[in-house]
Amino acid sequence: MSNSDLMETIGRISGVNPRKCMxxxxxxxxxxxxxxxxxxxxxFVSMVESGRIDELMNSRGIYTCLSCFACVERCPRSVxxxxxxxxxxxxxxxxxxxxxxxxxxxxxxxxxxxxxQAVTSAFRKYRx
Amino acid sequence: xxxxxxxxCWCGSNIxxxxxxxxxxxxxxxxxxxxxxxxxxxxCSQTGQDMIQSxxxxxxxxxxxxxxxxxxxxxxxxxRACEKAGxxxxxxxxxxxxxxxxxxxxxxxxxxEKAIILGRAAIAKVQxxxxxxxxxxxxxKRALVIGGGIAGIxxxxxxxxxxxxxxxxxxxxxxxxKMTQLDKTFPTLDCAACILTPKMVEAAQNENIHIYSYSExxxxxxxxxxxxVTIRKKARYVKEDVCTGCGLCTEKCPQKKVPNEFNLxxxxxxxxxxxxxxxxxxxxxxxxxxxxxxxxxxxxVCSKVCTAGAIDYKQKDELIEEAYGAIxxxxxxxxxxxxxxxxxxxxQSPDVVSSLEFERLMNxxxxxxxxxxxxxxxxxxxxxVFVQCVGSRCDSEEKGKPYCSKICCMYxxxxxMLCREKYPDTEVYVFYIDVRTPGKNFDExxxxxxxxxxxxxxxxxxxxxxxxxxxxxxxxxxxLDNRQLHIDADMVVLAAAIEPDESxxxxxxxxTASMDTNNFxxxxxxxxxxxxxxxxxxFLSGACQGPKDIPExxxxxxxxxxKAIGLLCKDHLTCNxxxxxxxxLMCNGCxxxxxxxxxxxxxxxxxEFRGPNRTTLIRRVAQVNPAVCQGCGACTVACPSGxxxxxxxxxxxxxxxxxAICR
Amino acid sequence: MQVNGEFQPTIVAxxxxxxxxAGADLSGTNRLQYPANVKIIRIPCSCRLNPxxxxxxxxxxxxxxxxxxxxxxxxxxxxxxxxxxRRMTLLFSMLDYLxxxxxxxxxxxxxxxxxxxxxxxxxxxxAAVTKLGPNRRLEDLRCSKD
Numbered sequence: 001m002s003n004s005d006l007m008e009t010i011g012r013i014s015g016v017n018p019r020k021c022m023x024x025x026x027x028x029x030x031x032x033x034x035x036x037x038x039x040x041x042x043x044f045v046s047m048v049e050s051g052r053i054d055e056l057m058n059s060r061g062i063y064t065c066l067s068c069f070a071c072v073e074r075c076p077r078s079v080x081x082x083x084x085x086x087x088x089x090x091x092x093x094x095x096x097x098x099x100x101x102x103x104x105x106x107x108x109x110x111x112x113x114x115x116x117q118a119v120t121s122a123f124r125k126y127r128x
Numbered sequence: 129x130x131x132x133x134x135x136x137c138w139c140g141s142n143i144x145x146x147x148x149x150x151x152x153x154x155x156x157x158x159x160x161x162x163x164x165x166x167x168x169x170x171x172c173s174q175t176g177q178d179m180i181q182s183x184x185x186x187x188x189x190x191x192x193x194x195x196x197x198x199x200x201x202x203x204x205x206x207x208r209a210c211e212k213a214g215x216x217x218x219x220x221x222x223x224x225x226x227x228x229x230x231x232x233x234x235x236x237x238x239x240x241e242k243a244i245i246l247g248r249a250a251i252a253k254v255q256x257x258x259x260x261x262x263x264x265x266x267x268x269k270r271a272l273v274i275g276g277g278i279a280g281i282x283x284x285x286x287x288x289x290x291x292x293x294x295x296x297x298x299x300x301x302x303x304x305x306k307m308t309q310l311d312k313t314f315p316t317l318d319c320a321a322c323i324l325t326p327k328m329v330e331a332a333q334n335e336n337i338h339i340y341s342y343s344e345x346x347x348x349x350x351x352x353x354x355x356x357v358t359i360r361k362k363a364r365y366v367k368e369d370v371c372t373g374c375g376l377c378t379e380k381c382p383q384k385k386v387p388n389e390f391n392l393x394x395x396x397x398x399x400x401x402x403x404x405x406x407x408x409x410x411x412x413x414x415x416x417x418x419x420x421x422x423x424x425x426x427x428x429v430c431s432k433v434c435t436a437g438a439i440d441y442k443q444k445d446e447l448i449e450e451a452y453g454a455i456x457x458x459x460x461x462x463x464x465x466x467x468x469x470x471x472x473x474x475x476q477s478p479d480v481v482s483s484l485e486f487e488r489l490m491n492x493x494x495x496x497x498x499x500x501x502x503x504x505x506x507x508x509x510x511x512x513v514f515v516q517c518v519g520s521r522c523d524s525e526e527k528g529k530p531y532c533s534k535i536c537c538m539y540x541x542x543x544x545m546l547c548r549e550k551y552p553d554t555e556v557y558v559f560y561i562d563v564r565t566p567g568k569n570f571d572e573x574x575x576x577x578x579x580x581x582x583x584x585x586x587x588x589x590x591x592x593x594x595x596x597x598x599x600x601x602x603x604x605x606x607x608l609d610n611r612q613l614h615i616d617a618d619m620v621v622l623a624a625a626i627e628p629d630e631s632x633x634x635x636x637x638x639x640t641a642s643m644d645t646n647n648f649x650x651x652x653x654x655x656x657x658x659x660x661x662x663x664x665x666x667f668l669s670g671a672c673q674g675p676k677d678i679p680e681x682x683x684x685x686x687x688x689x690x691k692a693i694g695l696l697c698k699d700h701l702t703c704n705x706x707x708x709x710x711x712x713l714m715c716n717g718c719x720x721x722x723x724x725x726x727x728x729x730x731x732x733x734x735x736e737f738r739g740p741n742r743t744t745l746i747r748r749v750a751q752v753n754p755a756v757c758q759g760c761g762a763c764t765v766a767c768p769s770g771x772x773x774x775x776x777x778x779x780x781x782x783x784x785x786x787x788a789i790c791r
Numbered sequence: 792m793q794v795n796g797e798f799q800p801t802i803v804a805x806x807x808x809x810x811x812x813a814g815a816d817l818s819g820t821n822r823l824q825y826p827a828n829v830k831i832i833r834i835p836c837s838c839r840l841n842p843x844x845x846x847x848x849x850x851x852x853x854x855x856x857x858x859x860x861x862x863x864x865x866x867x868x869x870x871x872x873x874x875x876x877r878r879m880t881l882l883f884s885m886l887d888y889l890x891x892x893x894x895x896x897x898x899x900x901x902x903x904x905x906x907x908x909x910x911x912x913x914x915x916x917x918a919a920v921t922k923l924g925p926n927r928r929l930e931d932l933r934c935s936k937d
Contacts, residue, residue, distance in 0.1 A: 029591025
C-alpha cells in the first residue's frame with residue numbers, strides 16, 4: 001500500500017485527526033510502558049501525521065503498548081494516541097502473507113502461566 | 129417617482145474575486161426605479177464617498193443602495209456621506225455581498241447571482257424608506273464601574289479626573305481585586321501591594337469617586353445615557369462611617385476557625401475580619417455564616433470591645449437606586465477549580481498547590497510569613513515542580529478551557545525566579561508546552577530565569593503525580609531528550625487556567641451585554657472596538673473581556689474610561705430613529721403592544737377624531753415615546769389590527785425584501 | 792427552482808441584527824462555506840418577525856424559511872426572543888395542521904460568537920429542504936415564476 005493509502009486507512013480505522021496534537025507530551029508523561037517502547041505515544045501521533053507509517057509498523061513498540069488508555073485519558077486535545085496505535089496494529093494485521101508467528105517459535109515462549117487462549121488468539125492474529 | 133442610485137463595491141479583491149461586480153452593477157442598473165448604477169474598488173474610501181455624493185447631486189437621487197461589506201461595518205459611514213450631500217441618511221440601504229456572499233461562496237457564477245438577488249432586495253426595501261430624523265435623549269453625567277480591581281480602580285480614577293462623578297461597586301469587603309493577593313508582578317518584580325495601594329487610597333480619597341464596597345448590582349433598567357441601577361449594599365453588621373479600622377474586634381473574636389479566602393483557605397481568620405492590612409475601606413465585616421451572635425444569639429464580644437460603638441447586629445441589606453449615563457464592567461477573573469485534576473493529586477496532597485496559592489505562600493503577608501514551607505509538614509521544599517497549562521488549551525469542556533490563559537507562562541517564570549533567588553539550594557523544574565512571552569521585556573525576563581537563575585525548563589508534560597511517603601513522585605515526559613523523567617518533588621505548583629468571575633454571566637443578562645461561550649464579555653469589534661460592548665453605553669475593562677496581564681489591563685482601563693468620558697461629556701445623545709409608530713386611525717387601544725414592550729415606551733392617550741356627520745369621537749390610542757423606544761418591533765407583531773409599524777423596518781419593507789428574494 | 796436540472800431551494804433567513812446577523816458575518820469573516828440558496832434579511836430583533844412574513848415567503852415561492860435570533864436570556868431587547876419563540880411554536884403547530892413539512896421552517900438561536908454554528912445550521916437546513924423538494928402546498932400560483 002502506498003503511504004497516502006496507509007495514512008487514509010489509519011485515519012479511517014482510528015477516527016483520529018493527528019493534527020489536533022499540540023505536542024505537549026502529556027501522553028508520554030502518563031505512559032506506564034514508556035521505557036519498553038522505542039517510539040513513545042507522542043511520537044506515534046507525530047509520525048502518523050508526517051507519514052512515517054512504515055517505520056511504526058515495523059517497530060516493536062506497538063506491541064509493548066499496554067492499551068491502558070492513560071494517554072487517551074490525559075490528552076488535553078482529545079487526540080487519542082491509543083486508538084492510533086490500535087489502527088497501526090490493525091494495518092499490520094491486515095497485511096496478508098506476513099506470517100509474524102511461526103509454530104516453531106511457540107515452545108520457546110510457552111510457560112505454565114500462559115493461558116492456551118492467548119496462544120490461540122495470537123495465532124489467529126499474527127499467522128498471516 | 130423614485131430615483132435610486134446603486135453603488136457596487138469591489139472591496140479590493142474581497143468581493144471582486146468571487147463576484148462579478150461589473151455584471152452586478154449592470155444588471156441592477158436595469159431594475160425599476162434605478163437611474164444610476166456604478167461600481168468602484170473601495171466605496172468607503174474618500175473617492176468612493178465623493179462618487180456617491182456627486183451622483184446624489186447630479187442625478188437627484190431619492191435613495192441609495194450600496195452593495196458592499198456588512199452594514200455593521202460601514203452603514204454609519206455611508207449614511208454620513210449621503211447626509212453631507214443633502215440626502216436624508218435613512219434613505220440608504222446596504223446589501224451585504226461580502227460577509228454573506230463573496231466570502232462564503234467560491235463559485236463566481238453562484239456568488240454573482242446571489243449578489244444580484246441581495247441587491248434587488250435592498251432596492252425593493254429602499255423604495256419604501258421614508259426620511260427619518262433622529263431624536264435626542266439627555267445624558268445622566270455619572271458613571272458606574274462594576275468591579276473594584278485594578279481595572280475598575282484605574283477606570284474610575286480616569287473618569288473622575290475628567291470631572292465626572294463615578295461609583296465603584298465591589299462585591300468583596302475591600303477594593304483591590306486579585307492584585308492584592310499578588311506578591312510581585314512581572315516583569316519588573318515590583319511589589320504588587322506597593323504599586324496598587326496608592327491607587328486604592330487615591331480612589332478612596334478622590335471626591336468624585338464613591339465606593340460601594342461589599343455591594344452588588346441587583347437590577348439594571350434603561351438604556352445608554354439613562355441607566356437606572358439598583359445596588360444591594362450587603363449588611364456588614366458594622367457601621368462603615370463609625371468604624372476606625374483599629375482591628376481590636378478581629379483580635380478578640382472567639383470564632384477562629386473560618387477559612388481565610390484571602391489566603392485561599394491556607395489559613396484561618398475570625399468571623400469578624402478585615403481582609404488584609406491595607407484594605408480600602410478599612411472597615412471590619414462580620415461573616416454571617418460563622419458569627420456566633422448572628423447564628424445563635426450568643427457572644428457579642430466584638431460589640432463589647434469596640435471603642436467606637438460601630439457594631440450593629442441588626443443591620444440589614446440596603447437597596448440603593450441610582451441613575452447613570454455609562455456603565456463600565458470590570459468584574460475580573462478567577463483561577464479555575466482544580467478538583468478534576470486527579471492526575472496531579474491536587475485534592476490528594478496539600479503540597480500540590482495552585483499558582484495563586486503559591487503566590488500567597490511566597491508573600492510576606494501570607495500564611496507562612498513569606499517563608500516557603502510545605503503546607504503538609506512546614507519543612508522547606510528542596511525540589512519544586514511547576515506544571516504549565518493546567519486546564520488551559522484543553523478541548524474538554526468539563527475539565528478545562530479551550531483558550532490560552534496568557535499570564536501563566538510569565539507568572540511561572542516569576543515564581544521560579546523568585547524561588548531560586550530566595551533559596552538557591554532548591555531545584556526548580558518547569559514543564560511547559562510553549563513558553564509565551566509576548567510583552568515588553570517579557571522574553572528577556574524568562575531567559576533570565578533560565579540563564580541566570582538556573583531554572584530547569586523542560587519541554588514536556590507531567591503525566592502523573594503520586595504522593596508517597598511524604599514526597600510527590602512526578603512522572604513526566606521530556607520531549608527534546610526523548611525520555612521519561614521521574615522526579616521526587618517536595619511541592620508541585622499547577623498553573624491553573626483563569627476564567628471570568630461567576631458574577632459575570634448574571635450581570636451580562638442584566639445589562640443585555642453579549643458574552644461568548646467562555647463567559648468573557650464580547651467586544652463590539654474584536655480588533656477596532658475592544659473596550660465597548662455592542663450594547664450602547666456599556667464598556668469593558670480588564671480581564672472580564674479576555675485574559676490579560678496588569679499592563680494591558682491598565683491600558684484597557686484607560687481606554688474604557690476615555691470612551692465613557694466621550695459619552696458623558698455630551699449633553700444629548702441622538703436616539704435611534706427606527707422606532708415604532710402607531711397608525712392612530714387603525715389603533716383600537718387594546719393594550720396588546722404595551723404588554724410586550726420591554727422598555728415601557730408605550731402609553732395611551734385619548735384623542736379626538738372626526739366622526740361622520742360632523743361629530744367628534746374620542747378614542748384611546750397608543751403613543752410611543754421615541755426617546756425610550758429601542759426599535760425591537762415586538763409591538764408591531766403583537767398588534768392585532770396591524771396599526772403598529774416600525775420605521776426603517778416596516779411591514780411593507782420586509783415583505784418587499786421577501787418578494788425580491790423569492791422572485 | 793431548477794438549475795441545470797437539479798432542484799435548488801430558495802431559502803429565506805431572517806436574522807436578528809444583534810446576535811445572529813453578527814454570527815452570519817463572523818462565519819463570512821472566517822470563510823466558512825454554506826450554500827448560496829440562503830438569502831438573509833436583517834431585522835432588529837427576532838420578535839420583529841411576524842409569522843405572516845413566513846407565510847408570505849412560502850406564498851412567493853420560498854422552499855424553506857429559518858429564523859435566527861439570540862439565545863434565550865441574551866436578547867439585546869431582553870424579552871424579544873421569548874416572544875419569537877412562542878409565536879413560532881404556534882406557527883409550527885398551524886403549519887403542521889396545514890400539512891406543511893416540519894423541516895421547511897426552523898428557529899435557531901445563534902450568538903454573535905457562533906460563526907461556526909451559523910454555517911453548520913445553514914448547511915444542514917439547505918440539505919434538509921433540498922431533500923423535501925420544492926414547496927408546492929403554500930405556493931401561490933399567481934406569484935409563480937413559470
